[in-house]
Amino acid sequence: MDKVQVLMSTYNGxxxxxxxxxxxxxxxxxxxxILIRDDGSSDNTVLIIQKFMGMYPDKFRFIKGSNVGVIQSFFNLMHSADLDASYFCFCDQDDVWMNDKVERSVQLLHLCDTAGMYFSPTMLADQNLSPIKVWPAPPKKDPHFYNAIVQNIAVGATMAIxxxxxDLIVSKTVNMxxxxxxxxWVYLCVSAFGKVYYDERPTIYYRQHNNNVIGGHRTILHELRSKWRSFRNHSGHKLLKKQAVEFNKTYVELLDAEKLDQLQLFIQDRKSIREKYQFLQKSKLYRNSFLENQLFKFLILIDYV
Incomplete structure (x- = not known):
């Protein structure tokens, strides 16, 4: 049985x-x-982890770190992972896993002879783990690099690689x-060079509480407003383009010609309205709903992306 390592970043959990x-x-x-890196907790998180380490000494390895933030913390975990493990699962501190989560991810990733990534929806739950609904909705299109450039459809807490x-991800130095x-970033990397597997059944109870509420009971109007805010947050400061430029700098020599063409088409400057229309005609990039695609095109035209 292949070894699976869970990578968990904790902070005041x-x-x-x-x-x-x-x-x-x-x-x-x-x-x-289980490999846990604590990101500078000031509560009893570390004491709880140490209790479990005492009960299951062969199951746990622990890194007590300083506060570097969630992105750097997970990269540190990937760099510190066991080299004899075959699969790695990202893990948040406040969810609960369904008991066959790891087994289902291994069953799919076992089919992969290249870089592979697995993800699923979640069962959105309240603070007491009472189910609310399956979230997010299934992707309308298959996972693809052309989607990953402009949208992340994978909930990190469900992901396994x-x-x-x-090895692909940690082999390069990136500007966090x-x-x-x-x-x-993982979705970008694997969709560019490997295989992404989507499992339509939820694998975790995604707990909603004061620090992470995403709105399980939103109306359609609230969802529309949320998508608009999301676009503005990700696009107003050219954040999507910044990430795409970083990916181009990091992996330009490995990308095939077609993917490289689409990536560089996205990151080039578009000054005139004619250049923006030309981009929209040539671009194969997409987001996973009709509404989001229309918003994406509109923001291209007003130079917001």
């Missing part, structure tokens, strides 16, 4: 981390070890300030 760790230890897949994907999030 005393309220829920014990429940999460128990759900990992109760997986139907048994060859699992194989060793080839981990240009990355949107660690899971988005």
């Amino acid at each position: 005393e309220a829920y981390i014990e429940e999460q760790l128990k759900s990992i230890l109760q997986q139907t897949y048994h060859n699992i070890v 194989n060793k080839a994907a981990r 300030e240009n990355l949107q999030m660690h899971d988005w």
